[in-house]
Amino acid sequence: MGWLFYTDRRVKTYADEKAEIARLCTFDTDTRRTELVKTSKVGSTWYAAARVTHLDGSPVDDSTYATDMDGSITLGAVFLTRYDDGCWGYKDMEESAGPVESRAPLGILNLLSELKDPDSYAHAWRQRCRDWAAIPNYEEGDKIRLAKPVSLTDGSTCQIVTATTYRRGRQKRRCYRIEETGGLVRLSKASLAGSELVSSAMSAASPVLAEFLAGQKP
Incomplete structure (x- = not known):
């Protein structure tokens, strides 16, 4: 998916961005419900954990994610964002699509469902995020x-x-x-x-x- 910009300029602040990411991660289809669990912004990129359930209460069977004990799956999403002439825009992708940006905090990663394929794009993305999180934050004088x-x-x-x-x-x-x-x-x-x-x-x-x-x- 390409970039989508809001020409009405309704998104102007961090709070506006966070609210819009929450809206984009919360929706229903004919059979499924997706709800935002947690978001975090690193630089200009938003990372999100979104929980998917079936409307009829049956377990979610997915080719990428193992079903959690409650029958749901929780997936990772990446939203690249930028402003162009005052208009906010985003490009979103699910973690299995192989996003390049990989600085999701551990607080996001720890919420995600287990992956079925250890060689998947999502597995590699999560490892890059963990590698980034493992880089020390040194104190002055170290x-x-x-x-x-x-x-x-x-x-x-x-x-x-x-x-x-x-x-x-x-x-x-x-x-x-x-x-x-x-x-x-x-x-x-x-x-x-x-x-x-x-x-x-x-x-x-x-x-x-x-x-x-x-x-x-x-």
């Missing part, structure tokens, strides 16, 4: 070793960095201090995949905690 060196615009690379911040106007923004040069670099969250904590800012501030954390290492 020293980190990246999974592989990152190439910088000047042709150099960096692999060991320390999380820090810089100010831009009234906002503090995350950046990383390069171990070898002391320079600052912005890193995407994706570049932190597979990284490991070399030393914790929290443990450095507390000798007792540092001793405890050292004892947890294999």
